[in-house]
Amino acid sequence: MAKQKLVVVGNGMAGARAVEEVLARGGADMFDIFMFGDEPYGNYNRILLSNVLSGAQDTEEIFLNPLSWYAENGITLHAGARVTDIDRYAKVVIADNGVREHYDRLLIATGSRAFMPPIKGLHGADGSLKPGVFGFRTIDDCNGMIAASAPGRKAVVIGGGLLGLEAARGLMNHGCEVHVVHLAGHLMEQQLDFTGGTILKSGMERMGIAVHLQKSTTEILGEGRVTGLAFKDGTTLDCDLLVVAAGIRPNAEIGHRAGLTVERAIVVDDHMRSVDDRTIYVVGECAQHRGRVYGLVAPLWDQAKVFADHLTGRNIDAAYHGSKLATKLKVMGVELASMGLTETQEERDELVQFVEPKRGIYKKLIVRDGRLVGGILMGDIGKAAYLMQAFDRDSPLPEERLSLLFDIGAPSQKVTIDEMPADAQVCNCNGVTKAAIGTCIAGGAKTTKAVMGATRAGMGCGSCKGLMNEVVAWFLGGAVEEDPSVHYYVPCIPLKKPELVAEVRARNLRSVSAVFRELAGGVEDAQSKPALASLLSVVWRGDYIPEADARFINERAHANIQKDGTFSVVPPMAGGATTPAELRRIAEVAEKYNVPMVKVTGGQRIDLLGVKKEDLPKVWADLGTHSGYAYGKTYRTCKSCVGTDFCRFGLGDSMKLAAQIEDRFKGIDSPHKMKLATTGCPRNCAEALIKDVGAVAIGDGKWEIYVGGAGGSHVRKGDLLCTVGSHEEVLLYAGRFMQLYREEAKYKERTYTWVERVGIERVRAIVMEDSEGIAARLDAAMQESVDAFIDPWKQIIEKGMDRADAAMTATVGSGA
Amino acid sequence: MSAEIPIARLSDIPPGEGRNFKVEGRCIAIFHTRSGQVFATQPDCPHKGGPLADGLTGGTTIVCPLHERSWDLATGRPVADSDRPLTIYPVRAAADGTLLVGLPAVTSTPA
Ligand SMILES: Cc1cc2nc3c(=O)[nH]c(=O)nc-3n(C[C@H](O)[C@H](O)[C@H](O)COP(=O)(O)OP(=O)(O)OC[C@H]3O[C@@H](n4cnc5c(N)ncnc54)[C@H](O)[C@@H]3O)c2cc1C
Ligand code: FES
Numbered sequence: 001m002a003k004q005k006l007v008v009v010g011n012g013m014a015g016a017r018a019v020e021e022v023l024a025r026g027g028a029d030m031f032d033i034f035m036f037g038d039e040p041y042g043n044y045n046r047i048l049l050s051n052v053l054s055g056a057q058d059t060e061e062i063f064l065n066p067l068s069w070y071a072e073n074g075i076t077l078h079a080g081a082r083v084t085d086i087d088r089y090a091k092v093v094i095a096d097n098g099v100r101e102h103y104d105r106l107l108i109a110t111g112s113r114a115f116m117p118p119i120k121g122l123h124g125a126d127g128s129l130k131p132g133v134f135g136f137r138t139i140d141d142c143n144g145m146i147a148a149s150a151p152g153r154k155a156v157v158i159g160g161g162l163l164g165l166e167a168a169r170g171l172m173n174h175g176c177e178v179h180v181v182h183l184a185g186h187l188m189e190q191q192l193d194f195t196g197g198t199i200l201k202s203g204m205e206r207m208g209i210a211v212h213l214q215k216s217t218t219e220i221l222g223e224g225r226v227t228g229l230a231f232k233d234g235t236t237l238d239c240d241l242l243v244v245a246a247g248i249r250p251n252a253e254i255g256h257r258a259g260l261t262v263e264r265a266i267v268v269d270d271h272m273r274s275v276d277d278r279t280i281y282v283v284g285e286c287a288q289h290r291g292r293v294y295g296l297v298a299p300l301w302d303q304a305k306v307f308a309d310h311l312t313g314r315n316i317d318a319a320y321h322g323s324k325l326a327t328k329l330k331v332m333g334v335e336l337a338s339m340g341l342t343e344t345q346e347e348r349d350e351l352v353q354f355v356e357p358k359r360g361i362y363k364k365l366i367v368r369d370g371r372l373v374g375g376i377l378m379g380d381i382g383k384a385a386y387l388m389q390a391f392d393r394d395s396p397l398p399e400e401r402l403s404l405l406f407d408i409g410a411p412s413q414k415v416t417i418d419e420m421p422a423d424a425q426v427c428n429c430n431g432v433t434k435a436a437i438g439t440c441i442a443g444g445a446k447t448t449k450a451v452m453g454a455t456r457a458g459m460g461c462g463s464c465k466g467l468m469n470e471v472v473a474w475f476l477g478g479a480v481e482e483d484p485s486v487h488y489y490v491p492c493i494p495l496k497k498p499e500l501v502a503e504v505r506a507r508n509l510r511s512v513s514a515v516f517r518e519l520a521g522g523v524e525d526a527q528s529k530p531a532l533a534s535l536l537s538v539v540w541r542g543d544y545i546p547e548a549d550a551r552f553i554n555e556r557a558h559a560n561i562q563k564d565g566t567f568s569v570v571p572p573m574a575g576g577a578t579t580p581a582e583l584r585r586i587a588e589v590a591e592k593y594n595v596p597m598v599k600v601t602g603g604q605r606i607d608l609l610g611v612k613k614e615d616l617p618k619v620w621a622d623l624g625t626h627s628g629y630a631y632g633k634t635y636r637t638c639k640s641c642v643g644t645d646f647c648r649f650g651l652g653d654s655m656k657l658a659a660q661i662e663d664r665f666k667g668i669d670s671p672h673k674m675k676l677a678t679t680g681c682p683r684n685c686a687e688a689l690i691k692d693v694g695a696v697a698i699g700d701g702k703w704e705i706y707v708g709g710a711g712g713s714h715v716r717k718g719d720l721l722c723t724v725g726s727h728e729e730v731l732l733y734a735g736r737f738m739q740l741y742r743e744e745a746k747y748k749e750r751t752y753t754w755v756e757r758v759g760i761e762r763v764r765a766i767v768m769e770d771s772e773g774i775a776a777r778l779d780a781a782m783q784e785s786v787d788a789f790i791d792p793w794k795q796i797i798e799k800g801m802d803r804a805d806a807a808m809t810a811t812v813g814s815g816a
Numbered sequence: 817m818s819a820e821i822p823i824a825r826l827s828d829i830p831p832g833e834g835r836n837f838k839v840e841g842r843c844i845a846i847f848h849t850r851s852g853q854v855f856a857t858q859p860d861c862p863h864k865g866g867p868l869a870d871g872l873t874g875g876t877t878i879v880c881p882l883h884e885r886s887w888d889l890a891t892g893r894p895v896a897d898s899d900r901p902l903t904i905y906p907v908r909a910a911a912d913g914t915l916l917v918g919l920p921a922v923t924s925t926p927a
Binding site: 040059060063066067068513523524525526527528529530547548549550552553556557561563564565613 | 873
């Protein structure tokens with residue numbers, strides 16, 4: 001039999017899931033499948049956009065169906081193509097890029113879009129949203145918001161529902177000052193009653209988010225770009241960016257234009273079929289079933305199953321009867337479960353309630369004829385799984401109402417999982433039952449991660465992860481394995497750092513390609529190369545085979561790459577001390593090479609930004625200094641204050657110590673950069689307390705050495721390692737500390753993370769008391785690395801940068 | 817297929833690295849992998865224009881130096897779906913080590 005053509009319009013959560021269900025029923029033998037998606041990507045988990053915005057996840061991590069999935073399943077995907085018309089008579093869909101596709105069966109799964117209320121000034125002259133205004137629906141929306149937000153910017157969110165609050169949380173994580181403007185009298189009025197909304201509001205205010213209730217926005221201010229909002233009560237609010245999360249509107253226009261019945265969305269029968277056309281099905285947020293339109297994912301999993309059963313003939317009586325909405329959410333860190341009604345409606349409705357506002361706990365149940373018809377749980381959702389199930393199945397509740405709210409006499413969690421029926425849902429986002437997890441484990445999965453990968457349980461909103469872990473552990477009888485790769489030094493070689501170092505030594509592996517060949521089955525992994533190169537240089541000091549391709553470009557070009565592909569050059573300037581002659585030379589170089597920006601760095605040096613790659617060797621030659629190492633995962637620099645020479649408070653010669661430190665440790669490779677400082681008194685002008693290693697003079701020739709400090713994206717005061725009596729001792733113990741760090745820390749682990757991980761007590765014991773008897777070896781290893789120093793700038797100037805590099809635009813061929 | 821244009825010698829590109837070349841008025845990036853294969857792509861990253869020739873290669877993967885997104889050099893396909901594919905060009909090393917590149921572009925079609 002010739003295959004029929006199934007065309008799917010909309011490549012979102014419902015559309016892609018529906019196709020998966022069709023494939024699971026052998027649909028690939030019955031249909032050639034074509035999909036159109038407005039967004040230029042595969043299908044991703046829209047729910048996780050909240051995490052993308054908050055920075056908890058990367059866009060890469062949220063894909064459910066990568067582009068390869070379509071190819072592997074023989075599906076033709078037109079990504080980035082918006083279907084504009086359906087010609088029902090010719091059975092053809094037409095996309096805005098000119099693609100036309102004939103169909104025998106059509107599925108519309110176009111979802112919804114952010115609703116833009118008719119507020120003056122929301123749109124620019126060209127009809128698109130005014131710059132600085134965003135919806136919250138797609139990856140592109142998220143990326144736009146992230147780009148527009150920055151610490152100190154003022155962000156306003158219109159809408160205090162689930163989406164608005166998620167947006168507020170995300171923007172707060174980017175350092176914005178966040179205001180939520182809401183029309184109703186309390187937050188999340190869909191899921192919460194007044195009491196719940198009020199508790200949530202005070203929680204948000206404690207976190208620093210301003211909430212404005214009963215505010216009606218009348219105008220969006222700003223000429224070229226949004227600058228503020230005006231309200232009906234005459235007040236205004238300034239802002240740098242605005243997110244409109246005032247609800248969603250189904251993308252149903254396409255059905256309307258094709259002559260299908262559209263009310264709030266496209267109207268379907270119990271088979272998820274348009275009531276007007278037997279060949280057109282509709283699932284997801286663009287479908288209206290028995291008068292209801294859904295805005296959460298759980299219903300659309302059921303719809304997708306009914307559609308697939310009916311389409312493939314697996315069960316032509318398959319029918320959807322509507323879903324009862326129960327959700328578990330985490331809003332602004334507050335755990336929340338909500339189901340059914342939020343207020344009593346009838347005389348006979350029974351209210352069971354507990355409020356503890358101080359701890360943010362609120363529980364409210366609405367019971368009708370001994371069955372649960374509504375509920376809100378906030379702050380403590382321990383009973384949610386049980387209640388949601390009782391709600392979903394309409395099962396009779398125990399007479400003792402108190403036990404609905406609390407575990408009295410504490411039956412343990414173990415018992416509840418024992419008692420949990422096999423078809424109870426563990427992950428509501430992805431519709432994964434206890435039984436499905438059991439099947440997966442019976443099939444060989446041994447870790448929570450493996451179960452997540454196979455079933456997608458826990459990969460929706462993530463709120464079920466705790467329960468997931470417990471269910472997995474229950475099936476495995478407690479024998480859950482942790483995914484071991486998190487402890488490997490690089491993901492492609494199953495060894496921890498000390499084991500890898502031992503292997504490298506034992507097999508005498510002296511180049512990155514040798515390591516891949518011997519330990520990774522010959523398979524190269526790009527991202528692991530720099531980590532391995534760094535490790536080899538620590539293990540073998542100078543005596544290894546350098547391979548330029550294993551180094552990140554900064555360490556290949558010995559300069560710091562900038563966003564436009566140019567580089568920055570930083571000549572050394574120990575302790576920030578310079579001379580008129582040196583300054584003059586730097587100025588001349590800057591002029592000669594048209595350096596677009598000259599800037600003093602935070603490390604007390606001068607940065608020449610915007611140098612072209614091919615000019616680098618000439619710039620270095622003209623500067624006439626050794627490399628400043630301002631680009632590598634190495635010792636970077638040592639700041640200092642003026643110390644005793646001029647300062648009237650100076651207790652120690654911090655400038656001299658800085659020069660000694662720089663001279664000794666320049667260019668030393670390490671897992672991450674090392675920034676140092678010395679200060680001549682405890683006033684700490686050179687910020688030695690927040691450096692990887694800092695020395696502070698305290699008088700009588702004594703120095704305190706602080707380690708593991710941080711003053712960047714993370715701020716941490718260093719731990720006092722020791723107090724010593726001379727410059728030489730500072731060099732000795734600082735060097736020993738750095739060597740221990742070089743040998744033990746993971747790649748890209750700064751000293752402050754490493755010190756916290758292993759504990760300052762252990763570090764101090766090894767470095768100061770030689771508790772492991774390795775002090776002499778550490779000192780010798782550091783000395784060898786110091787002796788192995790080669791100035792990369794000088795080396796390249798002498799060799800001449802390799803030919804093709806210098807001729808970065810070698811012109812070949814004709815007609816250029 | 818269009819005529820092949822000689823542009824450089826394989827030995828001009830150190831193993832594992834990439835270099836940019838100008839060919840008939842356009843710039844292309846050529847990569848010479850550690851296993852000895854050669855690939856040619858557009859020079860600028862589809863994400864934010866990073867210089868791909870300055871990236872890291874591993875097998876047939878290229879990782880952009882600016883934000884570490886990656887692509888397959890052989891097909892131009894992005895590793896993450898959210899990125900756009902790379903334009904790739906046919907290229908080969910002749911027996912004498914001359915690199916021959918074919919223009920115009922073949923664009924990889926997403927799935
Ligand atoms: C930030 C955020 C957080 C959320 N959190 C939760 C949560 O915690 N729990 C929960 O249950 N739900 C949550 N949701 C809701 C959930 O994501 C949606 O219910 C679900 O995505 C709906 O699936 P859908 O396929 O109907 O629509 P979509 O996933 O929106 O898919 C529709 C797709 O069709 C495309 N399209 C539209 N028109 C056309 C056209 N004419 N031609 C081609 N393509 C077209 C669209 O571009 C889109 O890619 C959240 C949503 C957002 C935005
Ligand atoms: S520019 Fe290439 S990854 Fe961003």
